[in-house]
Amino acid sequence: MYNKELGIIGTGKIGSALLKRLISTNTIDRNKIVAYDIDENKRAKLSEEYKVEYAESNKELARSSKYILIAVIPQVIDTVLKEIGPIITNEQVIISIAAGVSFKHINKVINPTVGLIRIMTNTPALIGAAATAIAHNENIKDYQLEFVKGIFKAVGMVVELEERHLDAVTGLSGSGPAYIFIIIEALADGGVKMGLPRATALKLAAQTLLGSAKLLLETNIHPAALKDMVATPGGTTITAIHELESAKLRATLIRAVEAATLKSKSLNSAKTNNSQE
């Protein structure tokens, strides 16, 4: 009945990154993908670049796709849901990557018997290094979950969680790249203050973040033990660590994740309560 495996609604930053990676990693055959974007220029450019079919409308896309991935910003998701809602059947799966848009909210428009998946990913998806969390409602079958996990494995790492944890995921890894860029920039500033050329300082800082993260993920050693490996008694590192602890770096980062999580929760409940549906 559906001649496309995947329909992508919205091919902006995240939607186009997914499209590109799905095709380049052969996760889904390009002939089995259809996309739609309200921006005509984006449609023309991306259909040329990725040789992928673009539908004439969201409705047309919804009529042909088994899995429908909605990659528009939360402010316009209601418009999209209203457009496609009457067409969606129980044979299809809706995947939303919109931050803070709950199953409860989606079900104001989409029949509650339809399979729904929510995704919280992050911008490293642009280069295939995302941290993605996936949550599903009770209608999703195992094979459907595996299919959607496969989509997001094409852009990085995937963890499965219950929907109630997605605000915390937003606060940690969804917003997290911004915290890390500040840390990288600040470390580079430290290098510049001590006389390093700016470009070299930035490269050293970024590679230090990348290498440390890889060391942790690949060895599975606790971060405290990895930190202790660097900090020789009476040395430079423990002297710097004392500065970080005095400035409450840990408490500040914990509070940042907490604040972003609470903000995500409040946006989520405002959206659910304010809907006219």
Ligand SMILES: NC(=O)c1ccc[n+]([C@@H]2O[C@H](COP(=O)([O-])OP(=O)(O)OC[C@H]3O[C@@H](n4cnc5c(N)ncnc54)[C@H](OP(=O)(O)O)[C@@H]3O)[C@@H](O)[C@H]2O)c1
């Ligand atoms: N960027 C992030 O760091 C990040 C991280 C995690 C999750 N997310 C989630 O990912 C989603 C997409 O974010 P993004 O950064 O990729 O946004 P984006 O770059 O603005 O992409 C959204 C695309 O959808 C198009 N669009 C708008 N209305 C449409 C409609 N009615 N039908 C079809 N297409 C429509 C937009 O066109 P116009 O530009 O012409 O409006 C744009 O091309 C958001 O819900 C966000 O919460 C983003």
